Each structure stands twice: as structure tokens, then as C-alpha cells.
Amino acid sequence: MSFLDYFLGSRKKTASVAKDRLKLILAHERSADTPDFLPALQEELLTVISKYMPVEKDQISVHMERRGDFEVLELNILFPEQHSPG
Amino acid sequence: MAQTVVVTSGKGGVGKTTTSAAFASGLAQRGYRTVVIDFDVGLRNLDLVMGCERRVVYDFINVIHGEARLQQALIRDKMLENLYILPTSQTRDKDALTTEGVARVMEELQTQFDYIVCDSPAGIESGALRALYHADAAIVVTNPEVSSVRDSDRILGILAARSKRAEEGAEPIREHLLLTRYAPKRVQGGEMLSLDDVQELLRIPLLGVIPESEIILQASNQGIPAIHMQGSDVALAYEDVVARFLGEERPLRFVQPEKTGFFKRLFGG
């Protein structure tokens, strides 16, 4: 494969590369200006939730994100199969 | 009461001044009393794009510093009688705009106009903040390019946090995405972010798409806002932008690569 082939071949896909990079950049920067109470909130949620079901610290994540005119607080709790409630 | 619209972007060279001139002209064409203000202190580009550079005597900064009255600094557009330009200074530094001074001028303009269009400087510092502070609506000018999309996203964060509306807890600024310098052929070839990509990334309502066009250079060479370049893609695209801003429905044009000639373009296809 010549250098030119390589260049033309890769040129085709640069828009999707740009999009993937932007997804990461924006996600990172949007979470960078999250309020500083988030770690504390995460701590407290962990305490409350672990009263009812076994859950580890790294299974809980809290994110704040701006979407248009809204701020969205996103709470993710990951339950391993065996701990599924019910 | 006037509506204040900021044309902003974060990044420089994306088409803010081009858009401010075309958009303000479009509003005035429809009969609205409109003033367009140059907030880009030190550069002073808007008067060149509007073609009124030789008539600048007093500017925005003179008014703020009490060296001239507002009416002395306002320049009437050469093509539209209800359009005025408030130029900025080429010599002073960007701190010449004081927060109180800008507020005073904006208040005075409120009573005289239907629309106040603010052409923002690039960046996310004091100049850009002053330009967006009083806004009721924002046109976020974005090119289909990584750094431009990123900077637009940062400006969106600032609009939501640092404007007068944000500080007063009023209804947030209406945000509009304007994608400019769009080249559908390159999008089709996978070399340029598509309209859908940018919308998905920025997630604000779309106001329009302005194609990349050599007409823009012809317009700026002559000091004629692009919306006056009759029959051109960019003029029609900017007319659509004004119509949508005013609440009219307009289908998107110039977002597909052109396959056919002039007549097909004229009559749609």
C-alpha cells in the first residue's frame, strides 16, 4: 500500500474519528464543571443503598450534565447478577 | 422592548461577523428596527463587513466613556433605513468596555429598537462575556470541525451560567445552533462532520446551515452583507435563518451535495 493509498483510505473516515473524539472531549469537559458536592452525594448514597443491598463503592457513579436548558443528574448503580433485588 | 441576540462561538474565524451582518440585515429587511453592535474591541471588523468603515466618527467606546452621545455614534446602514451599526474602537484595548457602560448603552438602545444584535469577539473571556451578558437569545455559530464544536459547547456552558438571565434566575437564553461553512460534498465523502453529528453532539435546536461559499468573499470585498447577494445559496440560507428565528417553518436547503445544474438548484430537487 502506497503512502497515497493510505492517505486517501484514511481520509474517508476522518469525520467519524472527529465525532468519536468530540464525544469523549465533551463528556469530559461537561463533567469537569460538576458541582463539588457530587463526591459527598455519592458517599451518602452508598451508605443508604448498602443498608438495603450489598453494593461496592465502584458500583455507584454520579454525574451531572447539561442538556440544552436542563441539568441532568445521572445516577448509575451497577448490580452484579446475584444481588439483583427481588 | 427590544430583543437582544448575541452571535457567539468561542472560536474565532467561524463566521460570527458575517452572520451578524447578514442576520441584522435580514431582520431590518422585514421591517424591524435593528441595531448591530461590534463587541470585538481592537479588531473592528463589523463596519468593514457592513461597508460603513468610512463613516465611523464616534464608536461604542466613546459613548461608554461619555465622549459622544449614542445618536452620534450610530451609523445608518446604506441599504436599509431601519438598520443601524454601532461600531467599536480599533485602537483601545478590550477592557475599555465596562460592565456598567455596556448596561447603560443597552438600556438606551432597548427603547429605540426591536432587535439588538451583538457581534461577539472570539474567546471565553471578558469581551465575549460582555457581548452575551444581556442576551435573550443566542446564535451559536459553529463550523463542522473539532475545535469549533468543542468551543461552542463551552460557550453553551457560559450562556447557561454567566449571563444576566442566569444570574437573575430568569428564563434561560434561547439557544440556536447555526452551522456555517458547511460542505455537503465533503460530508458525503466522510471528510467532514455532518449536520446530524454536530446536532447530536451539541443538542441545541438548529437555526440553519450556511454552506461554504466563495460568495462570502465577494460580499466582504464590497462591504455588502451576504444576505444581499441575490439568488446565491448563502443569501437564501441566511433568509431562511431569519425566517426560522421569527418562528416560520422553512425546510433545510443546501445540505445535500449538488448533483445537478443551476435550474435544478433554482427549482429544487
Ligand SMILES: Nc1ncnc2c1ncn2[C@@H]1O[C@H](COP(=O)(O)OP(=O)(O)O)[C@@H](O)[C@H]1O
Ligand atoms: N459560509 C462561508 N463560506 C466561506 N467563507 C466564509 C463563510 N462564512 C465566513 N467565511 C469567511 O471566514 C472568515 C471569518 O469570518 P468572520 O465572519 O469574520 O468570522 P468571526 O467573526 O467568527 O471571526 C472570513 O474570511 C469570512 O469571509
Ligand SMILES: [Mg+2]
Ligand atoms: Mg468577528
